[in-house]
Amino acid sequence: MSSWLAEASAIFAKDWRAEARNLYALNTLGLFAVTTLVLVSVGLGPMGVTAAGAQVLPFLLWIVLLFATSAGLPRAFVQEEETHTATALRLAARPSAVFWGKLAFSLSLTWALEALVAPLFLAMVQLSVKSPGLFVVGLVAGGFGLAAASTVIAAIIAQTRAGSTLFAVLSFPILIPLLLLVVELTRNAVDGATADVVLRQLLLYDGSVAVAGAMLFPAIWNP
Amino acid sequence: MTETLSAPTSTHPSAPWWKTLLAWLLWLWITVVLVGAFTYAPPAKGFVNLYSSRILFFHVPMAWVSFVAFISAGVWSLLFLTRGRRQRHDLAAAVAVELGLIFCILATLTGSVWSRIEWGAFWNWDPRQTSIVLAMVFYAAYLVLRSAIEDDQARARLSASYALLGLVVAPFLYFVLPRISFSLHPAPVVNQSGQVDMESRMLQVLLGGAVGFTALFFWLHDTALRLRLLAARNDDRR
Amino acid sequence: MPATTAPLPVLHFRDVRRRFGRLSVLRGVSGRVASGEVLLVTGPNGSGKSTLLRCLAGLLAPDDGDIDYREAMPDAAPLSAAERRLRVGYVAPDLALYEELTAAENLLFFARLRGVPVELGAILLDRLSLPPDRAVGALSSGMRQKLRWAWALLHRPRLLLLDEPFQNLDGAGEAVVRELLEEHLADGLAVLAQPVDVEPSASWKVAEHVELAG
Numbered sequence: 001m002s003s004w005l006a007e008a009s010a011i012f013a014k015d016w017r018a019e020a021r022n023l024y025a026l027n028t029l030g031l032f033a034v035t036t037l038v039l040v041s042v043g044l045g046p047m048g049v050t051a052a053g054a055q056v057l058p059f060l061l062w063i064v065l066l067f068a069t070s071a072g073l074p075r076a077f078v079q080e081e082e083t084h085t086a087t088a089l090r091l092a093a094r095p096s097a098v099f100w101g102k103l104a105f106s107l108s109l110t111w112a113l114e115a116l117v118a119p120l121f122l123a124m125v126q127l128s129v130k131s132p133g134l135f136v137v138g139l140v141a142g143g144f145g146l147a148a149a150s151t152v153i154a155a156i157i158a159q160t161r162a163g164s165t166l167f168a169v170l171s172f173p174i175l176i177p178l179l180l181l182v183v184e185l186t187r188n189a190v191d192g193a194t195a196d197v198v199l200r201q202l203l204l205y206d207g208s209v210a211v212a213g214a215m216l217f218p219a220i221w222n223p
Numbered sequence: 224m225t226e227t228l229s230a231p232t233s234t235h236p237s238a239p240w241w242k243t244l245l246a247w248l249l250w251l252w253i254t255v256v257l258v259g260a261f262t263y264a265p266p267a268k269g270f271v272n273l274y275s276s277r278i279l280f281f282h283v284p285m286a287w288v289s290f291v292a293f294i295s296a297g298v299w300s301l302l303f304l305t306r307g308r309r310q311r312h313d314l315a316a317a318v319a320v321e322l323g324l325i326f327c328i329l330a331t332l333t334g335s336v337w338s339r340i341e342w343g344a345f346w347n348w349d350p351r352q353t354s355i356v357l358a359m360v361f362y363a364a365y366l367v368l369r370s371a372i373e374d375d376q377a378r379a380r381l382s383a384s385y386a387l388l389g390l391v392v393a394p395f396l397y398f399v400l401p402r403i404s405f406s407l408h409p410a411p412v413v414n415q416s417g418q419v420d421m422e423s424r425m426l427q428v429l430l431g432g433a434v435g436f437t438a439l440f441f442w443l444h445d446t447a448l449r450l451r452l453l454a455a456r457n458d459d460r461r
Numbered sequence: 462m463p464a465t466t467a468p469l470p471v472l473h474f475r476d477v478r479r480r481f482g483r484l485s486v487l488r489g490v491s492g493r494v495a496s497g498e499v500l501l502v503t504g505p506n507g508s509g510k511s512t513l514l515r516c517l518a519g520l521l522a523p524d525d526g527d528i529d530y531r532e533a534m535p536d537a538a539p540l541s542a543a544e545r546r547l548r549v550g551y552v553a554p555d556l557a558l559y560e561e562l563t564a565a566e567n568l569l570f571f572a573r574l575r576g577v578p579v580e581l582g583a584i585l586l587d588r589l590s591l592p593p594d595r596a597v598g599a600l601s602s603g604m605r606q607k608l609r610w611a612w613a614l615l616h617r618p619r620l621l622l623l624d625e626p627f628q629n630l631d632g633a634g635e636a637v638v639r640e641l642l643e644e645h646l647a648d649g650l651a652v653l654a655q656p657v658d659v660e661p662s663a664s665w666k667v668a669e670h671v672e673l674a675g
Contacts, residue, residue, distance in 0.1 A: 002576030010573040014559070021561040021596075084557040088612065090520060091546050092574045152388060156381050160371040170368060173361040174388060177395035184402070205395050212391040216384040219304050222543065223376065223522040308522075373482060376522060458483060 004100075007093050011101030015076065016108075025109055029072035033117045036064045041124040054127065058186035061121050062179055065146065068113060073106050073150040074167045077158035086158075090222065099151070099217040103210070106154075107147040114139045130192030137199065138189055142182035145206045149174050152213040155220045178205055249438050256280070256431045264428040275340045280428050282333035284436035285326045286351075289358060291437055292323025295444075296365075297390035300383035313379035314451045316386060317369060318444055324362040326440070331355055350400035357396060361389050470532045470619040470650055471495045472517070477526035479512055486512045487523070487673075494650050494668040496619075501661065502654040504673030510654035511553065513673070514622045517652060519546035532619050547575075550618035550645075552609045552626045560598035564591050564608055568615060575616040585611040589637055602629040610638050614645070621651040627659060 002010075019025055040060050049057065080086040089098060118139055122129065129135045149171060157166045181202045188195035260280035299316035303309065334352065335345040346352065368385055372378035472494050479487040486509040494500035502510050515521040517528060519542035529539040532548070540548065558567040568582025586593045589607040591600075600608065606629045613621065621642070627635050639662055642651065646665070661667060 002574065006576070007574050010570055014562070014570045017566065018559055018561045083560065084555050085559055087520065087551075087553075087556045088558060088571070091518065091549065091551055092571050092616075094547070095543075097574075149392075153385075156368070156385055157371075159377060159381060160368070161373070162371040166368065166371055169364050170385065173357060173364055174392050176357055177392055177399055180399045181395070184399075201395065201398055205392070208391050208395075209388075212388055216304075216387060218543075219380050220384045222546070223380075223520065375480075375482070376524075459480075 004094060004097050007097030008101035008104065011089075011093065011097060012104045012108075015102070015105040025072050025075055026112070028075070029068050029109060029113045030116060032071045033064055033068035033113060034120070036067055037117065037120055037124060040064065040121075044125060049125070054190075055187070057125055057127050058190060059183050060125075061118070061186065062142065062183050064117060064121065065110075065114065065143075066175065066179065068117070069110055069146050069150055070168050070171065071164075072113075073109065073147065074154040074157065074164055076102050076106055076151065077154040078163055081158040095218040095221045096214065098221060099155075099214055102155075103148060103151045103213075106151050107144060110143040110147045111140070114143050127190065129190050131189045134189035134195060134199075135186060138182055138185040138202075141199070141202050141206055142178065142185070145178040145182070145202070145209060146175070148206060148209045148213055149178065152209070152216065152220070155217065159220075174209075178202070178209075181205060246442060249435070249442055252431070253435045253439060256428060256435045259428045259431065264425045265422065275337055278333050278337045280432045282330055282337060283429060284432040285330040285333065286355060287433050288436045288440045289323050289326040289330055289355065291440060292319050292326060293358060293362075293390070293393070295319045296323065296386050300386040300390075303379060303383045304387075308376070308379065310375075310379070310455060311448070311452060313383065314455065315444070315448050316383060317366075318447045318451060320362050320365050320386070322440060322443055322447070324359060324366070326436075327355055327359045327362065331359070353400055354396050361393075365389070469496055469535060471530070471535070472500075472620060472650060472652070473527075473529045474517065475527045475529075477513065477516055477523045477528065479509070479516060479521065479523050487516070489526070490671060490673065492652075492669050492671045494652060496648060496650050497646055497666055498650055498668035499646065499661070499665045500650075500652045500668050501670045502652060502673065503656065503670065505656070508673035510673060511555075511624050514551075514553065514624045514652065514654055517545075518549050518551050518622050519543065530620060545620075548618055548620065550613035550616070550621045551624075552613045552622070553624035554628060556609055556612075557605075558597050558608060558612060561596060563594050563596055564600070564611075565593035567597060567608075568611060571612060571615055577616050581615055582611070585614060588641070589634075603631055603634055606630055607634055607638065610641060614641060619649045621645055621649060623651060623653045625655060626653065627655075 077086075080089060093101075118135075121127070150167075153167060153171045153174065157163060157170060160166055181198055185195050185198045185202060188198065260277055264277070264280065266274055266276055296316045296319040299312050299319060303312035303316065306312065331352075334355070338347065338352075339345045365382060365385060369378055369382050372381060472492075474493075475491045476489045477487050477491070478485070478489055490509070490513055492500050492502075502513060504510055512521065516523045517530075522542065528542075528545075530545055531537055531539050558564075559570075562570070564586055565582060568586065569579055572579045572582050583593065589611055591604055591607055591611065597605065597608065606626075610626070623642075626638065626642075630638065643662065643664055645651065
């Protein structure tokens with residue numbers, strides 16, 4: 001019997017190998033994000049926003065990321081169920097390996113997306129960040145929360161008839177606390193303020209969702 | 224296989240005596256609270272309309288009950304997943320969410336009516352209003368999830384998992400929301416002259432209301448659950 | 462009974478029931494099959510053959526009844542559904558492998574998951590005359606069926622659950638998989654679900670023939 005870690009790594013590697021063949025997830029995420037970014041930029045106009053209006057910009061960034069991940073991440077599970085490969089996976093891998101392997105895959109997609117979107121966003125809305133370190137920490141931690149929650153909910157909706165529409169309905173209530181925390185953190189990063197309390201709560205959210213997800217996953221994935 | 228029903232000993236099958244007694248007590252209690260809300264408790268001075276404060280005796284307990292409903296749905300869901308996947312626990316969670324949604328809606332309506340009278344606007348997005356809306360959204364999402372799954376076993380375990388995920392995430396709202404906007408909600412201590420300690424008669428009615436509405440919730444829950452179980456057993460027989 | 466150190470796989474299921482909504486698909490099915498034997502399950506479409514096999518594989522939880530599968534000594538505990546899932550070999554029409562990957566890559570992935578030597582995949586592909594480097598999406602239905610067999614046998618399971626295992630196979634293909642089944646039956650057991658008109662091989666020892674009504 002192989003170790004849990006070896007199984008999870010195999011699943012992570014398999015997902016990327018399959019992704020490399022058609023780039024479907026990356027294209028979906030990227031296209032969705034860029035389109036929304038353009039929309040935001042056009043909406044704000046050529047002069048951008050006033051200093052007072054700049055308060056809303058961190059929120060817009062995370063809305064773009066939220067929409068893009070909602071479009072692209074559920075596929076990790078929905079596709080397995082739709083193409084009937086999930087049966088083979090259920091019979092060959094331990095549930096914990098499936099959870100962490102899929103989470104790692106979603107996480108890498110999310111961070112890759114952020115690496116594309118964040119610089120583009122800052123340039124398009126002409127926003128300068130006073131604490132770039134904290135800004136990146138926010139992206140990393142916020143991205144983790146997005147990926148973790150999305151992994152659990154994708155696993156749930158993949159087994160319903162409804163699919164992706166249901167994903168948005170179910171993930172919105174779960175992601176609200178994350179969104180509020182990470183927007184506040186990002187805002188602090190832009191303003192150059194400290195954000196110890198917020199960061200701690202954000203990391204706690206990430207940890208809680210990951211642990212709860214890992215504990216609930218066997219009941220979600222298996223009958 | 225046909226079942227022969229044994230002849231009933233009376234024309235109506237009766238509930239255990241203590242349940243009947245509790246139900247009568249509940250209705251008595253609620254009646255007392257209702258009367259007390261309009262007569263016993265004094266009006267709160269310092270409010271726009273002296274009499275509008277009476278709505279609080281309903282609004283606060285109902286908001287409290289929607290919180291109770293949320294917790295109990297989580298508990299039933301946990302019991303389902305860890306105590307042998309019993310149908311009873313699954314249906315109990317679903318009923319708790321449905322009732323919770325109703326109480327949420329009522330709390331929101333009474334809250335916005337009072338908000339209009341007191342501050343001139345139906346809605347302000349202060350933290351408590353926001354959290355009750357989020358609770359409603361979560362309940363609705365849970366019910367939508369249930370409606371999207373045909374198989375009983377899958378529906379039960381998936382919705383139980385979602386409910387527990389919601390329970391894990393909810394406390395973060397409690398920490399975050401108060402920070403991001405000021406609160407219009409009065410601190411829960413208003414008295415006749417609008418000062419800090421709640422006047423004792425108002426407090427009595429308020430707490431009485433909280434107890435009464437909570438008991439009402441559990442009574443409704445018990446009845447609705449029994450109905451669901453009977454319906455499910457009826458389905459099984461076909 | 463003589464003491465033996467070799468594990469004796471035995472599958473015994475009693476009164477298995479499964480409903481989907483109001484539709485009662487399995488209404489109390491029982492059967493028993495031991496090492497070296499084949500249990501045949503037949504019945505018209507919709508009679509619950511696939512449902513029964515899914516329950517046996519641990520992919521579906523029955524509403525009622527008992528599934529007892531043990532690979533160890535007779536008085537050892539039966540495997541849980543989770544353990545059964547990882548142990549069985551399962552061939553079914555609705556089981557698919559990853560279309561973007563080649564047959565070899567698929568088997569390599571599953572070999573890693575199961576912790577078995579990666580060469581076993583290549584050996585099975587060769588035995589079944591499957592092109593290792595063609596994407597699964599480009600395989601014919603007969604080849605996919607043979608690939609399902611390769612996947613099922615990769616980890617040398619003791620219990621094979623076969624749902625319409627010969628569909629889409631030509632004469633040569635069917636001959637090879639029957640050979641593989643016989644080799645498996647040397648120390649394993651199998652449950653085979655089929656519509657009525659498939660010939661059991663002469664060499665099979667049929668433990669029971671469970672007929673499901675529609």
